[in-house]
Amino acid sequence: MGPFDSALFVSVVGLSAPVLWAALGELISERGGVINIGLEGMVLGGAFAAYYVTWLTGSVWVGALASIAAGVAFAAIMGVLAIDRQADQIIVGLGILILGGGASALAFEQIFTGTGRTIVDHMSELEIPLLSDVPVIGEALFKQVPLVYLAYLAVPFVWWLLWRTRWGLAVRAAGESPEALEADGISVRAVRWTALLCAGVGGGLAGATLVVGSLGTFTENMSAGRGFIALAAVVFGRWRPVGVLGACLVFGGADALQLRLQAVGSIPWQVWTLVALIGVAAVAVPLVRGRQMTPAMALVPGVVAVAGFVLAVTEPTIDPPSQIWLMFPYVLALLVLAGFVGRARMPSALGLPYRRASEVA
Numbered sequence: 001m002g003p004f005d006s007a008l009f010v011s012v013v014g015l016s017a018p019v020l021w022a023a024l025g026e027l028i029s030e031r032g033g034v035i036n037i038g039l040e041g042m043v044l045g046g047a048f049a050a051y052y053v054t055w056l057t058g059s060v061w062v063g064a065l066a067s068i069a070a071g072v073a074f075a076a077i078m079g080v081l082a083i084d085r086q087a088d089q090i091i092v093g094l095g096i097l098i099l100g101g102g103a104s105a106l107a108f109e110q111i112f113t114g115t116g117r118t119i120v121d122h123m124s125e126l127e128i129p130l131l132s133d134v135p136v137i138g139e140a141l142f143k144q145v146p147l148v149y150l151a152y153l154a155v156p157f158v159w160w161l162l163w164r165t166r167w168g169l170a171v172r173a174a175g176e177s178p179e180a181l182e183a184d185g186i187s188v189r190a191v192r193w194t195a196l197l198c199a200g201v202g203g204g205l206a207g208a209t210l211v212v213g214s215l216g217t218f219t220e221n222m223s224a225g226r227g228f229i230a231l232a233a234v235v236f237g238r239w240r241p242v243g244v245l246g247a248c249l250v251f252g253g254a255d256a257l258q259l260r261l262q263a264v265g266s267i268p269w270q271v272w273t274l275v276a277l278i279g280v281a282a283v284a285v286p287l288v289r290g291r292q293m294t295p296a297m298a299l300v301p302g303v304v305a306v307a308g309f310v311l312a313v314t315e316p317t318i319d320p321p322s323q324i325w326l327m328f329p330y331v332l333a334l335l336v337l338a339g340f341v342g343r344a345r346m347p348s349a350l351g352l353p354y355r356r357a358s359e360v361a
Helices: 006-031 039-057 060-084 089-112 138-142 146-163 166-176 178-183 188-215 226-236 241-264 269-288 295-314 322-340
Strands: none
Touching (some): 006 138, 006 146, 006 166, 006 188, 006 226, 006 241, 039 060, 039 089, 060 089, 060 188, 166 178, 166 188, 178 188, 188 226, 226 241, 269 295
């Protein structure tokens, strides 16, 4: 199977979990009408809080709770500015991004400079008997740390929360028609606040998953853009939990694959076959859904499919530098945003401050 073995699937599931936590929180926030591009700062703040508190207490679960508190604190700052003071959400989000990255780096430097590279406790894998022995997928799905399991269990929970509860209905109304929500006697401000705090919880837990769920250490900018990838996953997933899960698995797969390909040297034929199949899917999926495709629209994916199959058969020796592979997940995120933002239907009031009729008058 080349690079596509069971170890790759284990990496895909584990690497997708931090992005999934952040994306689920952002999904709730955006459904409520608040776009939070400061998510990356919340992830970094949560990562440092988990690291520092785990170092102090020796408890990974207390560290995880501290990451939630840090994420909620950053979300509260954004809530005061973007919801209460009705400042531009994009500008406030940039401020949270800078604040989270700068504060976590400064705190780490002040506290841990001179102490050497401190490794804190991190969670042990929780193996589910019998199921973990299933070939290929057993270790990937049933031999992970608790925070990874919880991330995937959060997907049906978020679906139930948004589509089967009165609160979820209010959140979706706040993002679609806040005037109607206010007319029904429900405070748009309160609903958006709770939705934004959920983004803080998700961002904090994403940081905790990186630290106490995996590495056991903290480094500056260790989130490596996962907050931004989570934003792209929400768009790619069309603002629905199951779609967001699929998007996170795609991005996690890209991350895991680039790590694997850095070690194998020349690009194996399996990768070229995957590229060809992606090209075929780009043409086939719209046709199956009954959408019309002009020859010009099919040209690029068609060329990609043909080129992929040719390269898979000839298998030329191509060994690109590691920096090319490092770019792969981020290039994928850009392509997703370029291809889906215009076609995906976002919540109508997303990013728009809400003012009551009395305030406008």
